[in-house]
Amino acid sequence: MSKHGRMDRWPGIIESYREFLPVDEKTPVVTLLEGGTPLIPAPRLAEMIGGNIDLFLKFEGENPTGSFKDRGMTLAISKAKEEGARAVICASTGNTSASTAAYSTRCGLKAYVLIPEGKIALGKMSQALIHQATILQVKGNFDEALSLVKQVAEKYPVTVVNSINPYRLEGQKTAAFEVCDVLGSAPDYHFMPVGNAGNITAHWMGYNEYYKCGKIASLPKMIGLQAAGSAPIVHGRVIKEPHTIATAIRIGNPASWKPALEAAAESKGEINLVTDEEITEAYRMIAKYEGVFCEPASAAGVAGVIKLNKRGHFKKGEVAVCTLTGHGLKDPDFSIGISEKPETIPGGLDSLIQALGF
Ligand code: F0G
Numbered sequence: 001m002s003k004h005g006r007m008d009r010w011p012g013i014i015e016s017y018r019e020f021l022p023v024d025e026k027t028p029v030v031t032l033l034e035g036g037t038p039l040i041p042a043p044r045l046a047e048m049i050g051g052n053i054d055l056f057l058k059f060e061g062e063n064p065t066g067s068f069k070d071r072g073m074t075l076a077i078s079k080a081k082e083e084g085a086r087a088v089i090c091a092s093t094g095n096t097s098a099s100t101a102a103y104s105t106r107c108g109l110k111a112y113v114l115i116p117e118g119k120i121a122l123g124k125m126s127q128a129l130i131h132q133a134t135i136l137q138v139k140g141n142f143d144e145a146l147s148l149v150k151q152v153a154e155k156y157p158v159t160v161v162n163s164i165n166p167y168r169l170e171g172q173k174t175a176a177f178e179v180c181d182v183l184g185s186a187p188d189y190h191f192m193p194v195g196n197a198g199n200i201t202a203h204w205m206g207y208n209e210y211y212k213c214g215k216i217a218s219l220p221k222m223i224g225l226q227a228a229g230s231a232p233i234v235h236g237r238v239i240k241e242p243h244t245i246a247t248a249i250r251i252g253n254p255a256s257w258k259p260a261l262e263a264a265a266e267s268k269g270e271i272n273l274v275t276d277e278e279i280t281e282a283y284r285m286i287a288k289y290e291g292v293f294c295e296p297a298s299a300a301g302v303a304g305v306i307k308l309n310k311r312g313h314f315k316k317g318e319v320a321v322c323t324l325t326g327h328g329l330k331d332p333d334f335s336i337g338i339s340e341k342p343e344t345i346p347g348g349l350d351s352l353i354q355a356l357g358f
Contacts, residue, residue: 009033010033010035010036011031011033012029012031012032012033012034012035012074013031013034013035013036013071013074013075013171013174014027014029014031014074014075014078014171015029015031016035016036016174017174017177020173020174020177020209021075021170021171021174022075022079022167022170023075023078023079026082027078027079027082028078028081028082028107029074029078030074030077030078030081030103030106030107031074031078032064032065032070032074032102032103032106033064034063034064034070034071034073034074035063035070035071035174035175035178036178037058037059037060037062037063037175037178038058038059038062039056039057039058039059039178039179039182039183039321040056040057040058040059040290040292041054041055041056042055042056042057042286042289042290042292042322043055044289044290045057045285045286045289045290045302048285048289049285049305049306049309050309051305051309051314052314052315052316052317052318053305053309053314053316053317053318053319053320054317054318054319054320055305055320055322056179056183056187056319056320056321056322057286057290057292057302057321057322057324058175058178058179058321058322058323058324059292059294059324060175060298060323060324060325060326061293061294061295061298061324061325061326061327061328061330062327064102065095065098065099065102065127066095066098066123066127066326066327066329066330067095067098067099067295067325067326067327067330068095068172068175068199068323068325068326069095069096069098069099070099070102070103071171071172071174071175072099072163072165072167072168072169072170072171072172072198072202073096073099073100073102073103073161073168073171074103074171075167075168075170075171076088076103076159076161076165076167076168076171077100077103077104077106077107077109077161078167079167080109080159080161081107081109083159085109085157085158085159086109086110086157087109087110087111087112087157087158087159088100088104088109088110088111088112088158088159088160088161089111089112089113089114089149089152089153089158089159089160089161090111090112090113090114090149090160090161090162091113091114091115091138091142091145091146091148091149091162092113092114092115092120092124092142092145092162093115093116093119093120093142093195093247093248093249093250093251094115094120094121094124094125094247094248094330095124095248095325095326095330096113096161096162096163097113097115097120097124097127097128097133097135098123098124098127098128098131100113100128100133100161101113101127101128101131101132101133102127102131104131104133105131105132105133110134111131111132111133111134112133112134112136112158113128113133113134113135113136114136114137114138114145114148114149115128115135115136115137115138115145116137116138116140116141116142116144116145116250117137117138117139117140118137119141119247119250120247121247121248121295121330121331121333121334122330122331122332122333123327123329123330123331123332124330124331141241141242141250141251141252142196142250142251143238143242143251143252143253146162146164146196146255149162150164162196162255163196163198163199163201163202163255163256164255168198168202169198169201169202169205169256170202170205171202172198172199172202172203172206173202173203173205173206173209174206175202175203175206175323176190176202176203176204176205176206176207176210177206177209177210179321180207180210180215180216183319183321185216185217185218186207186210186211186216186217186218186219186220187220187319187320187321188220188221188318188319188320189220189221189223189269189305189314189318189319189320189321190203190207190220190221190222190223190269190320190321190322190323191223191224191225191301191302191304191305191320191321191322191323192222192223192224192225192300192301192322192323192325193224193225193226193227193246193248193249193297193298193300193301193323193325194224194225194226194233194249194254194260194271194300195226195230195248195249195250195251195254195297196251196254196255196256197224197233197254197255197256197257197259197260198255198256199323199325200222200224200256200260200263200264200271201256201259201260201263203222203263203323204222204259204262204263204266204267207219207220207267219267220267220269220321221267221268221269221270222263222264222267222269223264223269223270223271223272223301223304223308224260224263224264224269224270224271224272225271225272225273225274225300225301225303225304226249226271226272226273226274226300227242227244227245227246227249227250227273227274227275227276227279227297227300228244228273228274228275228276229242229243229244229250229276230242230243230244230246230249230250230251230252231273232251232252232253232254232257233254233257233260233261233271234271234272234273238252238253239252239253240252244276244279245276245279245280245296245334246276246279246295246296246297246299246300247296247297247331248295248296248297248298248325248326249297249300272304272307272308274300274303274304274307278303278306278307279296279297279299279300279303280296280299280338281303281306282299282300282302282303282306283296283298283299284338285302286299286302286324287328287335292324293327293328293329293335294324294325294326294327294328295325295326295327295328295330295331295334296331296334297325297326298323298324298325298326299324301322301323301324302322302324304322305320305322343355
């Protein structure tokens, strides 16, 4: 409790994990108090899946801009500010652009975001717009947009805040710390969607740092899930025209391809794929059985749990954490599109009673 009698507030990931991050007293901390997201037990979902596992959902949709990107963005933007940058740039399937726009406007940095035309979810677009980022829609996919961003930043005074910026991964590793802090140990498995492959890389860094300093005594198996139409790592080749309903992970040439493969190999985990149908089914189940609303891409991890469980992968009582990377409200078109339309009643008590079936 603070001296005002209120609960102490969560100070954001930089203040919470300062000793693990590349910051010092000169770093101006730009924060929206990101992180500290809930690790939600999911016993009904585990039961419906038919697994004997202890399942938890790390709900990153509860970050300030509704996705895990805020963890990396607070650090990337703070360091850009420290280094005297005037402008930042990113390519994005939507969430990075929302986070970039929010954190940069908060500290007076100019933000440029490149997005694949027509392929980002409505909520994400609305965020980048309202925070006054300069948005450029590219006639091409995320991979092409990221390639343009890298070329511009080589020649012009603008800082890239995609996950090729090492501060992004440093910030994102704090999600692994939080999981361990809550569980009191590392889980047996950590499942998550893989797009540009930065997040799985960051988590593996985080778990290893906690292991090395003795905070945890074991490491989890890292299980990354790509969408079947966008699964370059699983197939071992660049996918020129990636496709999936999970637009956040519609990526054919991930920047952190190699470290993601290493994370899977070193942890004795795997990078696997799930179909759009499997993702949609998991997305529905998370919402229906646990009351948690994530965006489609975020459900890929749970789809992975379902897939591995069918193979008889888990031992009774094993602990599995699934990161739900973004909030369901990011993509309302998708949830409405797969749901039944509500019935309209003429009004009046009789029609209501009839419709309710009393
Ligand atoms: N889930 C969501 C909701 C995402 O937005 C992303 C990536 C991922 C998973 C995959 O994470 O790239 O670290 O493997 N979104 C990026 C963006 C590409 O531009 O917002 P990753």
